[in-house]
Amino acid sequence: MSCHLDISHIDVVFPTPKGPFTAVQNVDLQIQQGEFISLIGHSGCGKSTVLNVVAGLNQAHKGGVILNGKEVNAPGPERAVVFQNHSLLPWLSAYQNVELAVKQVFGHKSKMEQKEWIEHNLNLVHMNHAMDKRPDEISGGMKQRVGIARALAMKPEVLLLDEPFGALDALTRAHLQDSLMEIHADLGTTVIMITHDVDEAVLLSDRVVMMSNGPAASIGEILSIDLPRPRNRVEMANDQRYSQYRSAILSFLYEKQRKIEPLSAKQTKPNQVAVA
Numbered sequence: 660m661s662c663h664l665d666i667s668h669i670d671v672v673f674p675t676p677k678g679p680f681t682a683v684q685n686v687d688l689q690i691q692q693g694e695f696i697s698l699i700g701h702s703g704c705g706k707s708t709v710l711n712v713v714a715g716l717n718q719a720h721k722g723g724v725i726l727n728g729k730e731v732n733a734p735g736p737e738r739a740v741v742f743q744n745h746s747l748l749p750w751l752s753a754y755q756n757v758e759l760a761v762k763q764v765f766g767h768k769s770k771m772e773q774k775e776w777i778e779h780n781l782n783l784v785h786m787n788h789a790m791d792k793r794p795d796e797i798s799g800g801m802k803q804r805v806g807i808a809r810a811l812a813m814k815p816e817v818l819l820l821d822e823p824f825g826a827l828d829a830l831t832r833a834h835l836q837d838s839l840m841e842i843h844a845d846l847g848t849t850v851i852m853i854t855h856d857v858d859e860a861v862l863l864s865d866r867v868v869m870m871s872n873g874p875a876a877s878i879g880e881i882l883s884i885d886l887p888r889p890r891n892r893v894e895m896a897n898d899q900r901y902s903q904y905r906s907a908i909l910s911f912l913y914e915k916q917r918k919i920e921p922l923s924a925k926q927t928k929p930n931q932v933a934v935a
């Protein structure tokens with residue numbers, strides 16, 4: 660069977676004033692259609708670099724990415740990205756922000772069809788009640804919901820999430836994780852999500868890909884999460900397998916890939932790996 664998304668032996672090298680810097684080396688991962696993959700690893704190990712190659716925003720110096728048999732070498736609507744900081748246009752309403760993406764991909768459809776599709780996607784993320792509000796009139800969690808609606812409205816084959824809930828408080832984050840699990844169950848979109856949150860990785864993923872520290876970071880271990888879906892966070896908290904998965908990730912991060920950071924950096928770094 661051919662692979663849906665093949666991240667094949669990629670190296671990424673950045674030019675720097677001190678010479679070429681190999682951020683990631685020989686990252687190799689085959690992903691099946693509809694799989695939910697989390698990328699976890701210490702800050703600076705190369706998670707965004709890998710995601711950006713799949714998005715077509717970074718070029719690999721060796722290897723490459725193949726989606727459904729076609730090589731990826733530029734951004735495209737079949738690979739929609741959601742960043743940590745929503746990146747909505749501030750002067751447009753939630754509806755208009757989603758409309759921009761819809762016009763880009765489905766501009767050939769009638770006005771009425773486009774309107775229905777925009778509303779459908781805002782509905783999916785439970786934002787239909789606030790579709791006329793501008794970003795400065797809604798909360799951080801709501802902005803991320805609109806960002807996800809905008810990405811989904813492109814009907815992507817792969818959803819690329821770069822720490823989508825990183826800036827949110829714990830309760831809002833939990834609501835958005837639940838919404839994302841529902842959407843993933845409904846649409847079966849392939850997802851690659853970067854996270855620093857061990858619980859988020861276990862709760863949402865089919866596989867957790869743990870990256871070693873850089874430079875020349877690579878995949879250290881891959882953990883398959885064999886927990887039935889739909890998953891309920893309260894039930895999971897009492898599930899022995901859930902605790903074992905969690906321990907396996909913690910052991911990778913804090914024993915095998917232990918990273919000593921200066922205390923001042925630790926105190927100020929916003930995206931340390933989080934353990935509840």
Ligand SMILES: Nc1ncnc2c1ncn2[C@@H]1O[C@H](COP(=O)(O)OP(=O)(O)OP(=O)(O)O)[C@@H](O)[C@H]1O
Pocket residue numbers: 673674675680682700701702703704705706707708709873930
């Ligand atoms: N354009 C660039 N030029 C030079 N070095 C870069 C560039 N982009 C990333 N890097 C370096 O590549 C390494 C990997 O960065 P990357 O942002 O992918 O890490 P990350 O795991 O996503 O980090 P974080 O969790 O902090 O977001 C880092 O050492 C970073 O400094």
